[in-house]
Amino acid sequence: MKISVVDVEQVARLARLELTFEEKELFATQMDAILDYVEKLKELNTEGIIPTSHAVPMENAFREDLVMPSIGLAKALANAPGRSDNFFSVPKVIE
Amino acid sequence: MRLAALIISFLCQKSLNKVRDTSNMNIIEMTIHELHSALKSKKLSSLEATIAILERIKAVEPKVSSFITVTPEQALASAKNADEQIASGHCNLLTGIPLAIKDIFLTEGIRTTCGSRILENFIPPYSATSWEKLRDRGAVLLGKLNQDEFAMGSSNECSAYGVTRNPWDTTCIPGGSSGGSAAAVAAGEAIATLGTDTGGSIRQPASHCGCVGLKPTYGRVSRYGVIAYASSLDQVGPMTRDVADCAAILDAIAGYDPKDSTSVNMPVPDYSASLKEGVKGLKIGLPKEYFIDGLDPDVQKTMTEAIETYRRLGAEFIDISLPHTDYAVATYYLIATAEASSNLARYDGVRFGHRAEAGNLLEMYTKSRSEGFGTEVKRRIMLGTYALSSGYYDAYYVKAQKVRTLIMNDFIKVFNDVDVMLTPVAPTPAFKIGEKINDPLQMYLSDIFTIPVNLAGTCAMSLPAGFSANGLPIGLQLIGKPFDEETILRAGYAFEQATEWHTRKASI
Known part of the structure; x- marks a missing residue:
């Protein structure tokens, strides 16, 4: 077993997920099988190979620094689960 | 129920006596080109066509859930x-279609869920640029199609809004993640649709539902306003009833x-213009890693017949190898x-989507995400977080x-010798609902x-090439240079002209 329930709990903390006991057990088993499968990549010698992060070779995409219209406050806040005046409201962060 | 009520209420508002009897026109099976010609010659109005398709949606949705x-x-x-546009003489190919x-494409003012509870409201x-371009050409939006949550899935079983069923056999999956987009085309619920493809999400459902699906080269179509899954792989593409429609979209x-x-x-060619040039002398590669022993016999037979068809049309076949194929699934996941x-x-x-009741900020993040995401999405976030975490x-x-x-x-090397590659789309026809849902690795x-x-970033298309003994569609994949x-559109068109698979309809 590469992945224990404790590992799953640690990764879930990093991912901001709260898992049930059943989910932890299930993910431990399934992630273990998947990670076991991806072990096959180790068969390949990739020394000196440049990693690909993007399939199409591209230069950085610059644009003119111009003032453009934005979507505006009303639209930006329309989907907010909580708001106060022109702000998103969240539970208190600092005591 | 809600849909039925809406259509009925609208039909009551409209003066129905102005609508002609169009029952002999089989609107729901028309291609874009056929409907365009009916609209242009005033044999049909867009309103008549739209009503016919909305009625079709009402009739088959309980069985298909596209x-x-x-x-x-x-x-x-x-x-x-x-x-009104058509009456004033403005009728381009997509006007009134x-x-x-x-449901992964943002649509201003229209709910967009991406198949997830977290975006339920x-x-x-x-709006997404790709949809705006269709709308600006006069296309009519019927609605938003079902999909695996955040496009993560190969069967549409991972939608938070119910499983879409394959119109050819409703006990089978339509494929995924653009399962709703494929099923709607196959069931006569839209003239054509848009999907997205990160690892096969246009081509595999197109193959399973007997329609044409194209994943363009990465960068060819804007991803603006498309909810992101894997940004270096995601691409937008058409799902249609024939290759000419695919080129038109x-x-x-x-x-x-x-x-x-x-x-x-870079310049965009006129894709519709070069369709009819044929495949004489076209060099088609057959990668040996795609014709493996485990291939379903019906899929194997379909490929053999397709190769024979292309040979008759004057194409040349070359045996090639993509030696790292066996590592692609692991790399992708x-x-x-x-x-x-x-x-x-x-x-x-914080800014949109589901928010859970919580006493502090961290609890709000964690609870909102845990309540809003489904199991497959959580599993992939967990795997990805693990793969990115320090030490791994x-x-x-x-x-x-x-x-x-x-x-x-591998792809760059092979494309020195061939113009396109021909391969199966999937190792089997559509599988049964429930068959693989408990074994993620088998699903992958x-x-x-x-x-x-997708890893190579190039383009590929699935098009109807045959049927299994059980009557399920089987597609062939044409892979093109970046x-x-x-x-690939030209090669697909030539195949379609020589066969009749694309004309068969699901009886639902």
Whole structure:
């Protein structure tokens, strides 16, 4: 077993997920099988190979620094689960 | 129920006596080109066509579930508007054509869920560029199509809004993640649709539902306003009833978008113009790694017959090898999940989407995400987070990026010798609902022939090429050079002209 329930709990903390006991057990088993499968990549010698992060070779995409219209406050806040005046409201962060 | 009520109420408002009897016209099975010619010659109005398709949706949705949201009022209003355009002499190919799009495309003012509970009430403040381009050409939006949650799935069983069923056999999956987009085309619920493809999500459902599906080259179509899954792999493409329609939609959506810095600023050819040039002398590669022992015999037979058809049409076949094919699924499930874990960090309950009741900020993030995401999405976020976490980053994520280079090099090398490749789309026809849902690895392996194309960033198309003994459609995949959609469309068109598979309809 590469992945224990404790590992799953640690990764879930990093991912901001709260898992049930059943989910932890299930993910431990399934992630273990998947990670076991991806072990096959180790068969390949990739020394000196440049990693690909993007399939199409591209230069950085610059644009003119111009003032453009934005979507505006009303639209930006329309989907907010909580708001106060022109702000998103969240539970208190600092005591 | 809600849909039925909306259509009935709209039909009551409209003066139905002005609508002609169109029952002999079989509107629901028309291609874009057929409907366009009927609209242009005034044999049919867009309103008549739209009503016929909305009625079809009402009739078959209980069996198919292609849609998450149907938008009858907007559709009928756009159709009326299109009819006015046509009356004043403005009728381009897409004017008045009723289309539907995957629920991953943002549509201003129309709920967009991406198949997830976390976006159950999300009304986007702007629209995806690809949809805007279709709308600006006069297309009518019928609604938003079902999909696996955040496009993560190969069967549409991972939607939070119910499983879409295959119109050819409703006990089977339609494929995924653009399962609703494929099923709607096959069931007569839209003239054509848009999907997205990260590891096969256009081509595999197109194959399973007997329609044409094209994944363009990465960068060919803008991803602006498309909810992100794996940003270095995601691409938008058409799903249609024939190759000419596929070219027509690509003509409309392709091109550079200043709002998507990964869209490529190069000239867009006229995809419809070169369809009829034939395949005489075309060099088609057959990668040996795609014709494996485990291939379903019906799929094998379909490929053999397709090769024979192309030979008759004058194409030449060359045996080739893509030696790193066997590593593609492992590479994909590290890169895609890593990118997903990062992309889905935005769903935190702060600015939009589901927010859980919580006493503090961290609890709000964690509870909102845990309540809003489904199991497959959680599993992929977990895998991606693991692959990116310190201590595993080099061993998993960087290793996968290096293998991606090897896979891309395979494609570059092969395309020195061939113009296109011909392969199966999936190792089997559509499988049964429930068959693979408890074994994620088996589910992932069903994408073995489509995933390498996304990793290489090139273009590929699925088109109908036969049927299994059980009457399920089987597609063939044509893989093209980067930015050479023209050649696969031309090769697809030639095949379609020589066969009749695309004309068969699901009886539902």
